[in-house]
Amino acid sequence: MEITQGLLRAVQQGPDAPATVFMGRTRTxxxxxxxxxxxxxxxxxxxxxxxxxxxxxxxxxxxxxxxxxxxxxxxxxxxxxxxxxxxxxxxxxxxxxxxxxxxxxxxxxxxxxxxxxxxxxxxxxxxxxxxxxxxxxxxxxxxxxxxxxxxxxxxGGDALAAIFYTGGTTGVPKGVMLSHDNLIVSALGSMASGHWTRPGAIYLHTAPMFHAADISGWVAVNLAGGTHVFTPRFDAGAVARMIEEHRITDTILVPTMIQMLVDSPEAAHADMSSLQRLLYGGSPMSEALIERTIARLPGTRLTQAYAMTEMSPVITLLGPEEHHDPLLRRSGGRAAPHVEMRIVDEDDNDVPPGTAGQIVARGGGRMLGYWNRPKETAEALANGWMHTGDAGYLDDDGYLFVVDRVKDMIISGGENVYSTEVENTLATHSGVGMCAVIGVPDPRWGERVHAVVLPAGGVRATEEELRRHVRERIAGYKVPRSFEFVDSMPMSGAGKILKRQLRDRHWNHQKRHVS
Amino acid sequence: MEITQGLLRAVQQGPDAPATVFMGRTRTxxxxxxxxxxxxxxxxxxxxxxxxxxxxxxxxxxxxxxxxxxxxxxxxxxxxxxxxxxxxxxxxxxxxxxxxxxxxxxxxxxxxxxxxxxxxxxxxxxxxxxxxxxxxxxxxxxxxxxxxxxxxxxxGGDALAAIFYTGGTTGVPKGVMLSHDNLIVSALGSMASGHWTRPGAIYLHTAPMFHAADISGWVAVNLAGGTHVFTPRFDAGAVARMIEEHRITDTILVPTMIQMLVDSPEAAHADMSSLQRLLYGGSPMSEALIERTIARLPGTRLTQAYAMTEMSPVITLLGPEEHHDPLLRRSGGRAAPHVEMRIVDEDDNDVPPGTAGQIVARGGGRMLGYWNRPKETAEALANGWMHTGDAGYLDDDGYLFVVDRVKDMIISGGENVYSTEVENTLATHSGVGMCAVIGVPDPRWGERVHAVVLPAGGVRATEEELRRHVRERIAGYKVPRSFEFVDSMPMSGAGKILKRQLRDRHWNHQKRHVS
Structure with a gap:
């Protein structure tokens, strides 16, 4: 298949229908x-x-x-x-x-x-x-x-259609090579779920088009012979007015954008009832935001995608009905119709439901590889599966719960500890401004849970206070065994804590067994 | 992708959900x-x-x-x-x-x-x-x-998944080779249209599973993690009761089966309100049957597929809304999201909308070829497009109207004459029991429209009567210029008139320019 087939079919089925709308100009x-x-x-x-x-x-x-x-x-x-x-x-x-x-x-x-x-x-x-x-x-x-x-x-087919460069907090950017079939099958699979664009969709491109997420929507709208409406940047009030004016039916946003859209006074009076499907990704939405979104957009079907560029990009989908379930709405959903997903241990063996491990996936959307990087490609696609680097577990019905980056997961005394869970718990203490939980070498436990804490301004909690705070809330083996108070955190340009720098101080010449 | 991925996903997402129901036994x-x-x-x-x-x-x-x-x-x-x-x-x-x-x-x-x-x-x-x-x-x-x-x-991927043998009225059966990707992409594409199975579908297999049509439904239900309900043969009353008992949501039928289902006294009292989607193919439905079906199954979304095994099998889809349009309901619909379709002349050049030619198609469902038949494969897949052998035209919105088999189309004095149209007109005369309209060699017109008529019992219409009957109803150039009255028609085992035998008497050593 070829990316152009959507264009040709759209011309065949509606030559005079609007293809693109941008800044007041419409082209058929x-x-x-x-x-x-x-x-x-x-x-x-x-x-x-x-x-x-x-x-x-x-x-x-x-x-x-x-x-x-x-x-x-x-x-x-x-x-x-x-x-x-x-x-x-x-x-x-x-x-x-x-x-x-x-x-x-x-x-x-x-x-x-x-x-x-x-x-x-x-x-x-x-x-x-x-x-x-x-x-x-x-x-x-x-x-x-x-x-x-x-x-x-x-x-078309397996030929290269696009390269998306991904950065991340470590290493140099890598070019993700996606084929025509990658992009088309991923779009068809997402559409097949019933949660995504349909023939006749009017789609708003406000998430940046340099991300594979919006391009997946673009491919789907071409295949569906819909209409593309473009806005150069996200602005809550402007987007709300565009939804009203163009009777937008579909869009992709990240939770921060959704929050602005449902909370912004500029968007408060817009009629957004045309919006049938709203796909979001990047991160789950808080319970409160889901409730506010459902209240503000009662006719809109909310779908979450757990996605990565290397999978073109959808891996799992959490459908509209599942957003009403208090447990499931914390999940990333289940493998999309065109995707296979598993949770594996360090040797790529399946782990049972409830046990965390690395999320791996394959299917029609799996990338060709990284441009000119055979070594990184071979590692990422070991055994034919895309190794996401994310840690998660499945429940008995195949719902995925993402818990951590694999490299941030701590294995202490044989138990998996997810740094994010401990960090979220620590962060609820008023004395904690910012924190990072990492695994550091320990002669007895292999790795030990270690917390790096930037105190909140003016308050200085003791190690003992923080330890008790955590122990009252989560299991004992997750409680940090050692603490380190710092004056500043190493941060990436994207605002993420550079945990590797924090870990390097402790690990130096030792090799971690989670990679 | 691999056919088994639907099975594995279904086990991951609902190990205890019913997979198959047959003769009183259910298996998860x-x-x-x-x-x-x-x-x-x-x-x-x-x-x-x-x-x-x-x-x-x-x-x-x-x-x-x-x-x-x-x-x-x-x-x-x-x-x-x-x-x-x-x-x-x-x-x-x-x-x-x-x-x-x-x-x-x-x-x-x-x-x-x-x-x-x-x-x-x-x-x-x-x-x-x-x-x-x-x-x-x-x-x-x-x-x-x-x-x-x-x-x-x-x-998986391009590897052979299945061979379906197709017969037809001419030649020996050919094995159509379909790959894993062929079957999966075709199922995803049909699902992407919004007219076909969804996650949670309960699908009734009553059309024979040796046809690619039902197998396409089977692949889709596996991908959707639905439930397969099987019945060994079609019986209107039994099928109606199964729809009621198992709360069937999806099935594929041919128009004859639909007619029996909506007209059968045995099916009259069954509650078939669970049936959300009914796909049919093989031939269009008459206006009257569409009306009766909509009346009997008001909650069911009717979709027609124009399909052939070589395309795994869907080419076009006519959706539920289009069944309410008096013109469009006579069409086969438009190219499905995963398919490219064109109408071409004898040299594979596009013809404009409204002009008839051969229907050709390609896309993710296009077969690998015919098993062990490189010559037939090369002919059928010339230039990469599947040559369906069907004649049809497109309207300005890409709706396909199938008019004839290409080899049954007559080109007389530069005008295309569709044998089926002339036959349908002739057949409305009470003196015609059975008829076949073919092209025979003519020194002036190239081909001339020739009618072979088996008179209805007891009545013998004259050539002049029949000619007038047709002339009153369709354009003059379509009226048969010569007639032949016969006592019997050469028929195939499948009940089709063997036009090739009729033509051979006239053409002998001359080559027709439609093949």
Whole structure:
């Protein structure tokens, strides 16, 4: 299958139906296809060959849609660039993927000079914007207007369709290679659950399109012949008004966005009754937020996805009905129709329900691998299963409860301790400003539960107080056996505590048996 | 992906939920999996290797389900045998596919001796039935009880999962090779339309399981973790009572079965309100039958599929809402989310909407090819598209109207004439018992519309009367220019008129330009 088949089917089934809506301009599927075939001709004119990579650094827009399809039209792969990254990180991903053509919109035009300097691989920069753009960039509108439509190059199935760079708190960014079939099967599987887009969907792209989550929605809407509505950034009031104005039926958000949408005074009076399906991921929603969301959006079916780019991206889905169950709403749901998921121990053997281990998955959405990283690919896809690095357990009905990152899980005296559970408990003490719970070497227990605590301003809880606080709330073997009070925490740019730095002080030359 | 992943997911998500219901016995998904792993062990004990074919000649049953999954469990392919075929035809398909192991149920036990004689390839016959069965057959229940469960052999993706033999009115049967991905993507695509099974579906297998249509439903129900209810044959009253008793939510029928179900006095008092989705194929339904079905089953969503085994099998779907439109209900619907479909001329070029040509399709469900028939495969899959042999046209919204078999289409003076349209018109004259409209060579028109008529008993309409009858109803160029009155029609075993025989008398040594 090919990513372009959604476009062609949409043209066949509704040439005059709206394909894209952006900033007051609407284009039909026939117009969209015409522009895509011209843009594809322009890209080919710049020397783009089947298998080549072309990148886009842009806020959400209709051009984003056209650019991705134009790349596929001539058998090239698209690389959606994370707009939150530094120039150095972006330049790294362009160099790493060998991308010679980059489209930049006016929001990021100021980076072009530095990108060209730091990523000499770049040969052509296309510019999408109202003004003429930087001198050395070609106007994408002029290219579209000045190019002839070209015939499609058929390249699909297991061929590379896209590379998504993922960062994380450790190591250099890796390019996740997804095939045409990866993206299509994942979209079909999510649709098959009954919780996701349908023919006729009107979909709002407000989550960033450089993430695989929104692109999965994009693929589904193409397959369903729906309408894409784009907004360059999330703003609760604006999004609420767009939902009302465009009668949006489907969107993907993260819980923080949902919180803003249901709590924002600017969104309070918008009619959002058209919103039939709201998919969220990134993290579960708090019980209180679920309740507020159901109250504010009573006709909207809430679905949670546990997902990762390497799975294109859906792994599990928690459906609308399950959000009404007080226990299940804390789960990530169950394996989607196209996915197999298991919980395994360190040797990749299944563990029984209720026992935590690493979450592994495979199925039609499993990535081809990491671009140019055979070693990391072999590790991640050992035995054919994607090793998520997340720790979780299943209940007797296959519901997944994610408990920790595997590398943050502590095995003390044979018992699994999830750092997040201990941290959440510690954090309820008023004397704790920030905390991290890690495993440190211990001659008797193998690993021992160790807490690093940044005290709350003005208050200084004693080790004994904190230990008692935790012991009253969770099982004894989870209580930190040692404490360390610090003045500052090592943090990543994304606001995550760098636990590896904390652990390194203790482990130095010893090897941990959880990796 | 692998066919077994539905089984494994169902066990993970509902081990104690009912997997199969047949003749008063219910087996949970955990029990089903246990029996499948044992049956797989038994098959391996008989020498079945990955890639081998194993066949089943049986009415619908839970063993059918177990046998297909057991084959996949050890990487073998299953061959569902058409129970309506003669022993000679079945023996041909077993020999052609090189099948050494055959499971036969008690309905077909009497064929075993002849099959063994005519298909020496057979090494082992398994018997499913209450009595002990023929001397030379092994009891499948004893094999399951006496075998150890074996570990799964992982063989999926593009690997062969099944061979379905298709006959037709011409030529020898051909084995359609479908891969794991073919069957899974087709099921996901149909589910993605929103018109097909959902998680929790309770599905009635009453259409024969040797057809790809019911097997597509079977794959979907496994993926959805639903329940399979089996009935060995279609009986309107019994099926209505089963729908009531088991709260059936989904089934696949052909229009004739639907007619019996909504018209049968035995079915009149059954509560069929549980039936949420009813998929039908094989042919469109008459307007009157659609109305009666909607009246009898007001809560049931009717969906038509235009399908063929070679596409695993769905090509287009006509959804429930479209059944209320007087024009669209005569259509076969639009390309399903996982399918690309086009209408092409003799050189495989697209024809515009409204113009008839051959229906071609591709997508995730497109077969691997015909078993051991590279020439027929290359012809059928020319340019990568499955050439259906059906003639049809699209309207401006991509709705497909099937008009004829390509080989029955007549091109007279540059105009396309669909034999079925002329036949349907002729048949409304009381003097016509049976008729066939074919193209015969004509020096002026290339082909000329020629009618072969078997008069109705006691009445003899003249050529002139019939010509006038047709001219009053359809366009002049479609009116037969010559007539032939016959005493008998050449018929196939399946009750179809053998038009090729009728044509051969006229064409002899001339080549037709529609093939």
């Amino acid at each position: 599927w026939a117009e969209s296809a015409e522009r895509i075939a011209r843009l594809a001709g322009a890209l080919r004119g710049l020397g783009v060959q089947p298998g080549d990579r072309v990148a886009i650094l842009s806020a959400n827009s209709d051009i984003y849609h056209e650019f991705m399809l134009a790349a596929c039209w001539i058998g090239a792969a698209f690389v959606p660039v994370n707009t939150r990254w530094s120039v150095a990180e972006i330049a790294f991903s362009l160099e790493d993927s060998g991308t010679a053509v980059l489209l930049v919109d006016e929001n990021f035009a100021s980076s072009i000079f530095d990108l060209r300097t730091q990523a000499p691989v770049l040969k052509h920069v296309l510019f999408d914007g109202d003004d003429s753009g930087p001198d050395d960039a070609s106007s994408v509108e002029e290219l579209i207007a000045g190019s002839e439509p070209v015939a499609e190059v058929h390249r | 998904w955990a029990e089903s999996a246990e029996r499948i792993a044992r049956l797989a062990g038994a098959l391996r004990g008989l020498g079945v290797q990955p890639g081998d074919r194993v066949a089943i000649l049986s009415a619908n049953s839970d063993i059918y389900h177990e046998f297909m999954l057991a084959a996949c469990w050890i990487g073998a392919a299953f061959v569902p045998v058409n129970t309506r075929w003669s022993v000679a035809e079945i023996a041909f398909s077993l020999e052609d596919s090189g099948t050494a192991v055959l499971l036969v149920d008690e309905n077909f036990a009497s064929s075993i001796f002849d099959l063994r004689t005519q298909a020496p390839v057979l090494k082992h016959v398994l018997f499913d039935g209450d009595d002990s069965g023929p001397d030379d057959a092994s009891s499948v229940e004893e094999l399951i009880a006496g075998s150890e469960p074996v570990a799964e052999v992982h063989r």
